[in-house]
Each structure stands twice: as structure tokens, then as C-alpha cells.
Amino acid sequence: MLLTAGALSATFGLSSLNDSKLAGGAAIAIVILGLSWLIGWSGQVSLGNSGFMAVGGYVTAIWANHHTATPIIFSLCLAMLCGALSGLIIALPATRLRGPYLAGMTLAFSFAVGPLALYFPSITGGSGGLFLNFLNAPNWFLNLFSGPQALVQANAQWSADLSIVVAAVAFFFMANLFHSRTGRAMRLVRDNDVAAELAGVNLQRTRTLAFVISAAYAGLGGSLLTLLSGSVNSQMYSLQLSILLLTLMVLGGVGTLGGAVIGGLIYSYSDNLVSLVNKLTGINPTSSLGANLKGVFFGVLLILTMLLAPKGLGGLGARIANMANRLRPASMRAPTRE
Amino acid sequence: MGSFFSSRIMTDILGGLASGVVIALVALCLVIIWKSTHVLNFAQGAMGMFGAFVGMNLVFHGVNYWLCILVSMMAGLLLGGATERVLIRPLYGKPEINPIVVMVGFLGVIESAVPSIWKNEISTIPTPFSQVYYQSHGHTILMSPFVAFQIVLSLTVMGAIALLFRFTDLGLKMRAAALAPEVSRLLGVRVGRLLTWGWMLSSGVGALAAVIVSSGQSLAPSNMDGIFVSAFIAAAVGGLESPVGAVTGGLLIGVAESFALNFWSTNLAPLAGVIVLVVSLAWRPQGIFTRHVARRV
Numbered sequence: 213m214l215l216t217a218g219a220l221s222a223t224f225g226l227s228s229l230n231d232s233k234l235a236g237g238a239a240i241a242i243v244i245l246g247l248s249w250l251i252g253w254s255g256q257v258s259l260g261n262s263g264f265m266a267v268g269g270y271v272t273a274i275w276a277n278h279h280t281a282t283p284i285i286f287s288l289c290l291a292m293l294c295g296a297l298s299g300l301i302i303a304l305p306a307t308r309l310r311g312p313y314l315a316g317m318t319l320a321f322s323f324a325v326g327p328l329a330l331y332f333p334s335i336t337g338g339s340g341g342l343f344l345n346f347l348n349a350p351n352w353f354l355n356l357f358s359g360p361q362a363l364v365q366a367n368a369q370w371s372a373d374l375s376i377v378v379a380a381v382a383f384f385f386m387a388n389l390f391h392s393r394t395g396r397a398m399r400l401v402r403d404n405d406v407a408a409e410l411a412g413v414n415l416q417r418t419r420t421l422a423f424v425i426s427a428a429y430a431g432l433g434g435s436l437l438t439l440l441s442g443s444v445n446s447q448m449y450s451l452q453l454s455i456l457l458l459t460l461m462v463l464g465g466v467g468t469l470g471g472a473v474i475g476g477l478i479y480s481y482s483d484n485l486v487s488l489v490n491k492l493t494g495i496n497p498t499s500s501l502g503a504n505l506k507g508v509f510f511g512v513l514l515i516l517t518m519l520l521a522p523k524g525l526g527g528l529g530a531r532i533a534n535m536a537n538r539l540r541p542a543s544m545r546a547p548t549r550e
Numbered sequence: 551m552g553s554f555f556s557s558r559i560m561t562d563i564l565g566g567l568a569s570g571v572v573i574a575l576v577a578l579c580l581v582i583i584w585k586s587t588h589v590l591n592f593a594q595g596a597m598g599m600f601g602a603f604v605g606m607n608l609v610f611h612g613v614n615y616w617l618c619i620l621v622s623m624m625a626g627l628l629l630g631g632a633t634e635r636v637l638i639r640p641l642y643g644k645p646e647i648n649p650i651v652v653m654v655g656f657l658g659v660i661e662s663a664v665p666s667i668w669k670n671e672i673s674t675i676p677t678p679f680s681q682v683y684y685q686s687h688g689h690t691i692l693m694s695p696f697v698a699f700q701i702v703l704s705l706t707v708m709g710a711i712a713l714l715f716r717f718t719d720l721g722l723k724m725r726a727a728a729l730a731p732e733v734s735r736l737l738g739v740r741v742g743r744l745l746t747w748g749w750m751l752s753s754g755v756g757a758l759a760a761v762i763v764s765s766g767q768s769l770a771p772s773n774m775d776g777i778f779v780s781a782f783i784a785a786a787v788g789g790l791e792s793p794v795g796a797v798t799g800g801l802l803i804g805v806a807e808s809f810a811l812n813f814w815s816t817n818l819a820p821l822a823g824v825i826v827l828v829v830s831l832a833w834r835p836q837g838i839f840t841r842h843v844a845r846r847v
Contacts, residue, residue, distance in 0.1 A: 251647060255647070257650050257651075259654065305831045306831075312584075312589075312650060313790070315590065315650050316779075316783075319779060319782070320779050320782065320820070320827060321824060323775070323776070323779045323820050324821045324824050327817035327818065328821055331815055331817040452658070452661075455657065456658075459655065504665055504666040507661065507662025507663075508662045508666070511656065511657075511658035511662065514655030514658070515655040515656060518652045519637070519652065
């Protein structure tokens with residue numbers, strides 16, 4: 213709650229460029245949270261969340277092109293519902309499987325979504341994709357601003373605030389889900405599915421539910437991204453995006469709210485990060501390595517994190533805090549969490 | 551006779567078998583790695599493409615085609631061995647998610663690193679045999695000397711792998727190391743080394759598959775993406791454990807995609823693979839060629 217309020221007030225101080233970066237980051241953070249829930253809590257791997265994002269994005273764009281005056285909240289809910297439905301279709305056969313089967317199956321799904329969109333050019337706009345109106349700030353929000361750049365600033369900030377609020381709601385639900393009966397059952401299924409079954413947990417239903425929730429979050433994030441960018445096309449939701457999502461999630465820390473926030477922030481400023489690496493290593497950004505540096509950098513980062521710090525940056529922070537705590541005299545130690 | 555071979559259905563089956571053998575080859579590699587180290591190698595296609603890039607670019611410098619294939623396969627072998635040693639070995643005994651994530655990351659690294667090493671190679675790789683389709687009594691048959699070469703080469707390599715595993719001492723040791731590592735170790739089998747060799751074998755064969763796919767078109771790091779997805783589906787349909795299942799699945803997927811391509815649209819071919827996977831998993835989740843094994847608690 214505090215974090216949300218802080219982030220909302222921060223958008224007032226930032227430039228419109230930073231606002232739009234944060235807006236995208238918040239949308240991606242929702243998707244990462246859904247993936248993080250699936251992998252960290254139910255122990256299933258999905259490489260298909262970019263496909264569910266595409267579903268959400270296309271549904272939003274198609275709906276917006278037919279019904280211009282739809283409240284945003286309605287488009288978001290619709291995209292979420294369609295994401296969940298497509299997740300259900302994939303989940304029914306997939307959740308009978310374990311680990312690698314599921315990952316491969318979702319990979320095949322995300323691979324098939326793009327061409328599928330191209331098959332219906334009259335609905336999806338073919339390879340050019342669809343366009344919709346940019347988000348415009350309502351008048352009461354506009355009135356808060358003055359000066360020559362008021363309109364640009366207000367619109368950028370409105371999108372950032374909107375997606376931060378949506379992300380906050382999504383995070384709130386997920387936080388509750390973590391500690392609900394379903395969340396506990398999920399952890400048991402992940403750690404020992406035989407014990408879970410003996411305790412009366414319906415394995416397939418629990419796994420399917422986890423998958424559907426994750427797909428719904430991906431649909432919501434994809435819808436939000438489409439609203440923010442004002443366009444959707446089939447190249448956006450490629451295998452590369454799935455890899456990037458996985459990287460960001462692992463970097464932030466699997467299965468935690470904080471990890472998803474970190475992942476979203478890294479996404480927001482990934483271009484700055486890559487240009488920083490460019491500067492530090494002295495690689496010419498126009499050279500062929502410079503052009504592909506983003507992929508190499510994030511791939512290497514993903515592998516290193518998995519090998520060296522599987523709990524991600526969040527886990528690393530906790531470990532450092534823990535070590536610092538142990539260095540203090542016993543009377544001053546904070547109670548350890550582990 | 552000629553009209554029979556040029557009929558629409560026969561055309562689809564022939565074309566499907568031609569792409570199916572390559573899919574089957576890659577699926578076989580996936581099964582070898584899965585059986586030995588219980589890792590699904592998501593970078594299989596990309597690793598093969600890396601080998602193909604190393605070898606086949608030499609074609610443009612006047613090196614003999616067959617020598618280039620050999621170089622590609624050697625590059626694939628080395629990359630496979632290095633990958634097992636550096637990336638996979640630290641992960642044995644960790645949750646099964648970890649190697650998946652690492653190999654996905656490796657896939658990303660290769661696909662971005664390859665175009666930054668070899669830039670702007672847009673020239674087409676020559677084919678060793680003619681690509682002109684055979685004619686029979688005035689009908690075109692969807693079979694050229696090059697396609698026949700693809701099929702024969704893939705089948706030969708598959709046969710060689712089968713012979714290796716079935717009749718040689720090395721193959722016996724590799725099977726033993728995969729089936730019961732502890733017992734093999736007690737009997738003096740160098741299990742770790744054999745696992746590395748398994749990876750080398752499958753990555754080298756992957757490079758060969760990448761060369762077969764890329765001949766007649768230009769080299770691109772994503773050439774193998776579609777093949778990999780189909781190969782995974784093939785291996786999963788066959789049960790991931792069974793080499794025979796993987797090869798059968800590969801041919802099945804090849805033909806199914808060929809039918810989808812011809813009767814629906816190019817854009818629906820990947821969907822056909824997904825449908826085959828969904829149906830076969832709903833029918834026999836353990837794969838069509840694997841006996842159902844009760845999981846031990």
C-alpha cells in the first residue's frame with residue numbers, strides 16, 4: 213500500500229519519458245508476478261506466457277476498435293478473462309504432465325500464436341497489427357497540470373498512474389492468494405505431490421488453477437501494454453519475450469512479490485542498463501555486437517543468476533541482510549526469518 | 551504411376567517425410583540427452599545452428615562442402631561437451647526447473663551472439679545435389695536429388711546412432727550410465743565422462759541437422775526454432791524416453807504439418823503440431839511407445 217502511494221506520488225516528479233517507462237514496467241511486473249506464482253508456488257514452468265499476453269493484447273485492441281467508448285476497467289477484465297480461458301484450454305492437457313513436458317508444450321503454444329494471428333488478417337490486422345487510440349487523461353487529471361507541456365505530461369503520467377494502480381490491485385490479490393488455502397495447497401503440491409494427494413488435494417485441479425491464474429495475469433499485462441503502446445502485432449510476442457520474462461523473474465527472485473517489482477523495474481530501465489554496459493565495456497553500440505547486446509547480456513545474466521544465486525536479487529538482498537545481522541552482537545540481533 | 555506420385559496427398563506425404571526425418575533426427579538428440587541427464591535441451595536447435603555457422607560460412611571462402619559439414623559437426627561436438635561441463639554439471643541434483651531455465655538462457659545467448667559474430671551472411675548456402683524436382687510422365691514429383699539426399703543422410707545417421715547404442719561397448723556403457731549411474735560407477739564406468747559424450751553426440755548430430763535444414767537457404771540463427779518445437783512435440787508424443795517413439799513421432803509431425811500447410815495455410819502448420827501433441831497426450835500421457843511406469847513414492 214505504502215509502496216503504491218509512494219510510486220504514485222513519484223510519478224508527479226518524473227519526466228514523461230520516465231513515466232512511460234514505469235508504466236511499461238508495471239504492466240510487465242504483473243506478467244512476471246503471474247509467472248512467478250506459477251513457477252515458484254506451483255512448481256510448473258511455462259514458456260507460453262508471451263502467448264497469453266498476445267491473447268490479452270489482441271482482445272483489447274479488437275474490442276477497442278469496435279467499441280470506442282469502453283471503460284478501461286472493462287477492457288482489462290475482458291482481456292484477463294480471455295487470457296484465463298486460453299490458459300484453461302492449454303492447461304487441461306498440459307497439467308497432467310510434469311516439468312519439461314509442460315515447458316515444451318507452452319513453448320509450442322507461444323510459437324503457434326503469432327502465425328495464428330496472421331491467419332485471420334481481417335480480425336487481427338495481419339502482419340501490420342492493430343492500432344488503437346492512446347490513453348488520454350480525463351479532464352480532472354489534466355487540470356492538475358499547467359505549462360506548455362501540460363498535455364504530454366498529463367497523458368504520460370495518467371498512463372503510468374493507471375498501470376501502477378492496476379498492478380497494485382493485481383499484487384494485492386496475489387499477496388492474499390499466497391497465504392490462502394489454495395496457496396498452501398499449491399506449495400504442498402510443488403514440494404511433494406504424493407503427500408498432497410494423500411491430504412486430499414486434487415492435484416490436477418490445483419495445477420490447472422495455478423496455470424489459469426498465471427495466464428489471466430499474463431492476459432492482463434498484455435492488455436495493459438497494448439493500451440499503453442496503442443498498438444499490437446504478432447512480432448511483439450515472440451519467443452524472445454518469453455525468455456526475457458523468465459530472465460526478469462529469475463533476476464528479481466522466484467515466487468516473491470518483491471521479485472516481481474524488481475523484475476518490472478529492470479524491464480523499465482533495461483535500455484539504460486544495456487547502454488551502461490555498452491559504455492563500461494567500450495562496445496560500439498552501432499556494431500553488430502552492440503545491436504545484439506541486450507539478448508546476450510540478459511541471457512548471460514539469466515544463466516549466471518541460476519548457477520550462482522538461484523534466489524535472485526531479492527534472495528541475495530535477504531542473504532546479505534542476514535549476514536550483516538549475524539555480525540552484530542547477539543543482544544542487538546534482529547530475529548532471523550529463516 | 552506418375553499421376554499417383556504427383557497427386558496432392560502423395561505430395562504431402564513425401565514432403566512431410568522429407569521434413570519429418572530432420573525433425574526425427576533432432577527429436578532423437580533430445581531423447582539421448584533426456585535419457586542420460588534428464589535435461590530437456592531447449593538450446594538443441596540453437597546449438598546446432600552455432601555449429602552450422604562455424605562450418606558453413608567456410609563455404610563462402612572456397613572450402614569444400616563436405617569438409618564444411620565435418621567442421622560444423624566438430625564445432626557442434628565441442629560446444630555440446632563444453633555446455634555439459636560448464637552449464638549442466640553444476641545443476642545435477644537441483645530442482646528440475648533450474649536446467650530448463652539455464653538452457654532457455656543459453657538459447658537466448660546463442661541466438662543473439664551468433665548474428666554479432668557472423669554479420670550479414672545473406673548468401674545462400676549451396677546444395678550438394680540438384681534441387682530440381684523429378685519428372686515422371688510429365689508430372690512433377692515433389693522429390694529432388696537434394697531431398698532424397700536429406701532423407702538418406704538423416705536415416706543413415708539415425709541407423710548409426712542405433713548401431714552405436716545397441717552393438718558397441720561404448721553404447722552399452724552409455725545406456726548403463728543413463729539407466730543406473732550408481733551401479734555403473736561401482737562397475738568402473740566413468741559416468742561423468744559418458745554423460746559429456748552423450749551431450750557431444752547429440753550436439754554434433756544437431757549441427758548436422760542444422761546444416762541439412764540450412765542448405766539451399768541462408769544461414770539464420772532462428773532457422774532451427776520451428777524444427778526444435780516440432781522435434782520436442784515429436785519426442786513428447788513418443789514419450790521422451792523412447793528413441794523409436796521419437797523417430798516415429800518426428801515422421802508423424804512432419805506429415806501432419808505438411809497436410810496443414812497444404813490444406814489450410816502456412817500459418818497453421820505450427821498449430822497442427824500443437825493439436826497433435828494435445829490429442830496424443832490426452833490419449834496416452836506417457837507417450838505412445840512407453841509402457842506406463844508407476845512412480846515410486
